[in-house]
Amino acid sequence: MIGLMQTLRLALTALVRNKSRSLLTMLGVVIGVAAVIVTVAIGTGAKSSVADQINGLGSNLVVVLPGSVQTAGARSGSGGASTLTVADGLAIAKLPGVASVSPSVNVRSQIVAGGQNWQTTATGVAPSYTFVRTWTTSSGRFFTQAETQDAAKVAVLGQTVVQQLFGGTDPVGRTVLVKGVPFTVIGTMAAKGQSGTGQDQDDTVLIPYTSALQRLTGGTTIGTLMVSATDAAHIEGVQSEITALLEQRHGIVAGQPDDFSVRNLADIASAASATASILGLLLAAVAAVSLIVGGIGIMNIMLVSVTERTREIGLRVALGARSAAILRQFLIEAVVLSTGGGAIGVVLGVAGAASIALFAHWPASVPLTAVLLALAFSAAVGVFFGYWPARKAAALDPIRALRFE
């Protein structure tokens, strides 16, 4: 009997004898595996950046949105009614498991400062907003509870607005006009980037919600309520408590649709992960096709190799090789080709992912499982596509093989 290491050595010797052909044969698997590694790396990077963005929305965040209303049989969409009030927010803040609440009143308006103007959203919020959104100021300060009570004309600017109105210079102490009302800039927010839905979160002007209601909209209804639960484990409990509380406050009886909706970020996250899993399926299909093509290339070359080496096979049989040893030799050659191609593909793929990360500023990381899976898959391709040529070799009649020209 002939050992595995010995067979491996035979296979390597045979492949090294035909270096350029071996490399070209590997190319199919190399390209396939490299493409898979790069796409997996980008996919993983995208997933983690989506996760970052969702976390960036806030800690343990529960969002209460005004619901649809039914007017003469026509139902408006979600958010179509202004059903939430400041009083709702104050009641929610008293619920157990709620760390803090910030209302949010959005006012779309043209902001003017000096000779510059910029269309953006002025958002009326409470001081607790910085906590709920886990967002800090980069210069100046955020407004206080006292300023909120007084409906003070103070504003904190997002970085995009700072850039558009003040060309990046520190605007603290300057005045901006929101719908013609002068607000004193007391601070700027740290850059937060895009939200999970692609909105520029820095394109905003934050003012006390009282100022927004009294000076800009002149009402008492608010857009949304952002609620921060004390603990991630409490999020679902807080959601049902808020639902019960608001149903009671809004006088909604059982069986009637709610005029509000309560959502948490897990809902948003699950939508994102559904997208990611479709992407994963697509990747698997690409991987399968490229590996099959690579495998057919290997099978082709192994068939050529068996024909070319017919005399060698005959000789080996005459010298005492069992047909199993011949089968194993050619099978291992195919597996070495495919796994070698897989290994080169992994190296190229990791390098490709790294350079994409470097030049495109896209986060890219290659999970170890993907690397191991790619290698295992390419080995399987070698076994699958190498078996037939190897069997052909093992079944050769030694007498004819020895005479083969």
Place this chain on the structure above:
Amino acid sequence: MTPVVEVRSLTKIYPLDGGDDVVALRGVDLTIDPGEFVAVMGPSGSGKSTFMHIVGFLDRATSGSYRFAGTDVLGLDKDALADLRSRSLGFVFQAYNLLARTTAVENVELPMVYAGVPAAERHRAAMEALDAVGLAKFAHHLPNQLSGGQQQRVAIARSIVNQPHLILADEPTGALDTASSEDVMALFQRLNRERGMTVMLVTHEPDVAAHARRRVSFRDGSIVSDTLAAEKVPA
């Protein structure tokens, strides 16, 4: 003394689709004792090649019996025959059949690879066999760096490296010039005389067969003569 080869009423028939079967061997009886040097002669189509393939377990007889060194060969399966080849037979071919781009010593080691001999022992035995054919200093040459005669001597070293019961040489001088042929035949004679190697040589050239003490002639699938004579001594 157990004969190395003991063949009785051996026949080989190749069935043809048209119905007319080709009878390659029609009842051959032959005994080869250890230490013999036998030349098997005959024109092409006489059955001598078929006979050699059966003796070398590369082909199976249609009927008859064949005992190799006491073992009933016809009852063995393919793997057992492969193992027997790796341990007890040495082949020498007309076209040398050395692996290209593989050094002489590695070529000589090949039969021991399949016999499961450890690497160090393989190398030692291969160097000794190369020494026996006078090519020790060419051990690390590649086949294409050697002359035809030298390549055939490497092949002979490969055939003796396992200390086989029998060396089967199929037209070993067919591709060589006269001088190299003489060298190779002298080598077979020396291995036979000095090491007691049993050699069965297949050839169609009377001049080559003259180097063997015993000459067996085939014609139309049967042995037509089996004579002992003084062997030709190379110049």
